Amino acid sequence: MTDLITSEPAAMPADWTVRSPHRIKRARAETRFRLYGIVAIGIAVAFLASMLLTIFIGGAGAFTTSKIGLDVTFNEQVIDPSGARDPASFRGVNYRPLITGALAEVFPDVEGRQDTRALYKLISTGAVYQLENMVTENPDIIGTTQRVWVSAGTDTNLYLAGKIDPDMPQELRQLTERETGWIETLKSAGHVKTDINTSFFTNGDSREPEQAGILGALMGSFFSLIVCFVIAFPLGVLTAVYLEEFARKNRLTDFIEVNINNLAAVPSIVFGLLGLAIFLNVFNLPRSTPLVGGMVLALMTLPTIIIASRAALRAVPPSVREAAYGLGASKVQTTFHHTVPLAMPGMLTGTIIGMAQALGETAPLLMIGMVAFIVDVPTSVVDTATSLPVQIFLWADNPEIGFREMTSAAIIVLLIFLVLMNLLAVILRKKLERRW
Amino acid sequence: MDALTDTYMTDTTQEKPADMIMTARNVDVFYGKKQAINNVSLDIPKGSITALIGPSGCGKSTFLRCLNRMNDRIDICKVSGDIRYAGQDIYAPKVDPVALRARIGMVFQKPNPFPKSIFENVAYGPKIHGLATSKSDMADRVETALKQAGLFDEVSDRLDEPGTSLSGGQQQRLCIARAIAVQPDVILMDEPCSALDPIATAVVEELMDSMRDDYTIAIVTHSMQQAARISQKTAFFHLGELIEYGDTTQIFTNPKETRTQSYISGRIG
Known part of the structure; x- marks a missing residue:
């Protein structure tokens, strides 16, 4: 051992430094590929920056x-x-x-x-x-x-x-x-x-741009998301838990799984039509309200939550389940004492991403009448309301020049909330992640 | 078949039948269409260590998992035959596999402590079975289990720390303490030392030997040396069949079957 350290380093093998055409070609290919990546990222960042800049300049x-x-x-x-x-x-x-x-x-x-x-x-x-x-x-x-x-x-x-x-x-x-x-x-x-x-943050919509505010739409979105969360989260998580932990793997569960995946790809306006046909026309729920809006958004978010939750459950190592079973824990005990808590960060992340999608959704809300001109700020889930993206749509549609910057300002507000929600997802994941 | 029954009969005549805590008769296990265990009959004497040895894929782990119905979890796994614990057919319809596993605990190949504190790891079993009468009783149970597993001195000052922060050998002893805390009669160990270094293995082996007075242990092992060191009975499995079962010294010094002879001398495996 000591011999090796004290002796002179052996001469480098001759072929290490030879720059054969093959090696030059390979090195170039690597450089080129890295360059492609940088260019792609550069273009993406430039597009994003120009979009944000336009919105911020327009909305300031x-x-x-x-x-x-x-x-x-x-x-x-x-x-x-x-x-x-x-x-x-x-x-x-x-x-x-x-x-x-x-x-x-x-x-x-x-x-x-x-x-x-x-x-x-x-x-x-x-x-x-x-x-x-x-x-x-x-x-x-x-x-x-x-x-x-x-x-x-x-x-x-x-x-x-x-x-x-x-x-x-x-x-x-x-x-x-x-x-x-x-x-x-x-x-x-x-x-x-x-x-x-201040009236931009404290008022509802108005015909006059200087009196129009975002609060009505904000509260509408807030109530819709609350309804959406209350329905979609427990339903989605329990569905995922049942399918992943309890259901036998057979044709029926395969069929259900395929259909859940398909539902995730269904255009959101179809969910709006469903809401119109079922919630409004059959159940006669109040039109244009966050209650119905939230229910429609919940339908839309469910597949996302189920898929994310199943992935999170699948990621829990089977050894944890075996350990619990080996101690004589029942299936329900194993699931709710060990598997679900370990999968919770993943489930929450999926839910928040689904909710962020729901926050930005416009089409299904148009179908159930959340597109009306509503001046009053909603105070409950059964008050008529619009939502942030719908408000943006309404203002963008308004010919009056004063609404132009209102549109951009509303987009800024929406973007801020989306960023905040995604940030929350990241923080929750970091915080709840298995600390050991 | 006849030879096996004879082996069994001679065994029981040597020891009192009441000493057999688990008996298996003509056990077949199928994974779908594939037969993993073919007509295995084997008795596990109380208060001893029984080693199941054999090459990979010979069905020894599958057989071990039949003994506390862990295989129930696998949909395609079908077990037939008669397996009895303390004279009771454990596959009888009225038997609750959950209650059964509280009597017949299990330690797995890879140390798998829950991602919770050391205390919670050991306390989980007593908690779900409602064994502890009070908080201090629970603390006593945890301490006793950790002491029996020879781990208490090493972790007594950090019971709140995560079980996963321990070394591999300590984690495996924690898993044994966790199994002990439920106060089972039988502990099944599925290659408990295969993920451990030789020193940790020696510690765990010593622990198993000291547990022999209170528990019956059935252990699957890849290491013939381990089986020879710690077990009193050894069963040799090959291709889903029980080739030979007898006292460990007899199996390793004077095997009756040529296949056993070949395996322990390293010619098949």
Whole structure:
């Protein structure tokens, strides 16, 4: 041994360094193949980056909005002529005169019905509800004058965001020369500020882009996914456990397995049609609700969960089952004490990936009517609702320019949730994985 | 067949029949159409170590697994014949294989501790059979089982650590402790040392020898030296048949069958 270490290293065999044509060819082939891989990844990353960049640039504007500050006089004569201060009576009052009054103070020279109407259009139609809420919350402001920051109107918003080209001919663009002049006046008088668009996160859908929000769709998606999980997870896992651990392998189970695999490949719209035919028309469940949406998504997710769970169960080494059987554990004990806990990380990963698919699914929801224009934010699974992808579809379909960036913004929200769900899958897998 | 029955008869006349804890008569095992065991009759005396030897695929493991109905798990496996434990036909319809396996435990070729703590590994059997009356009783049972398996001193300070963190030999002794904790009468061992190094093997062999007073052990082994070292009875299987069964010393020094002679001298296998 020591001889080997102390002696001089033997000369390298001559043919180790020979660069024969065969070896050169082989080395080139390896380099070439590595290059193909890098190019392929590069192209994929470039496509992904350009897609994300487009969406983020397009959607960034929707997260900020322009506000217009008005010195509103809360005239008692308009709001509460009787002086009773009955909160119920504040609702349904026409608050528009308060806004036109405040505008008239900034633009004293604008007169006439048509002109005041044009001026009023600079402000969002939602401003009256903002005033109504202020009065209802705090009746003491009646009779006072307050600076109120109200949302700018759709076109004002676009103009302030630089989305309206002032060089365009007046007939083709949304705002006339005079109206842009008014906006400039407001701006120079300090009546305009840019704010975070909170209504995007707190409102439901709306006809007006500046009032439209994602919350309704978000809650719709959330409730649908809850229903989907509650149905699909136990059903899928128990199906997988039965097929993998208990069922005898015969023609019937083979047939079931083939069909489950086929179901995973069925276009999702078919599940939507099934939901329409069975859940809505036969069971008469409420249309356009997350309940039915979740049920349809559960049907769609089931094959994914079953296949992933079976794979996870199959990956549990048989020696664990044998050990339990050898100790006199029954089949159910073996399955639920050992096999299922060991397979759980895989099952959960499959479930979350299935749920992420369900979150992005549009077609089946169109079939069961979750595509309606719904302003109210749903508060339960039986309220009518849309879902995130459907909302994107609706906004993308809307001809109004203001919805363009809303669409991108909604896509950003959807993407964030998808990334979060996949992250959760990774974390769960890492955490629950056999630690030893 | 007749010769075998004769062997059996002479055996029983030498020892009292009551000492036979397990008896097998004319056992055939089929995997689908393939016959794995052909007409095997064999008795396992109480409080001894019986070794089953033979070349690979000779059916010794299959036979061992018939003794606690582990083969039930395989759909295509059909067992016929008469196997009795303490005089009871274990394949009788009313016998619950789960309860049977609590009496006839098993240790496998590859150490297979559950991916749980050492304590939980040993406590699992008593838990599912409801043996422990209290938490401290359970702790006692675990300690006793670990002590019997000669593992307690090595792991007493780390019972919470995963069973899979132990060395291979320790894991196998943990599996033996786990089997002991259920307090079975018979422990079947399917090549328990084949995955262990010689030192761990020696420890396990010593352990088996010390267990002989409390348990009956049937062991399948590839190592003839092991069979010769530890067993009192040896059965030689070849091609699904029991060729010869007798006292270990007789099998290894004076085999009656030429095939046994060939195998132990290394000519077939």
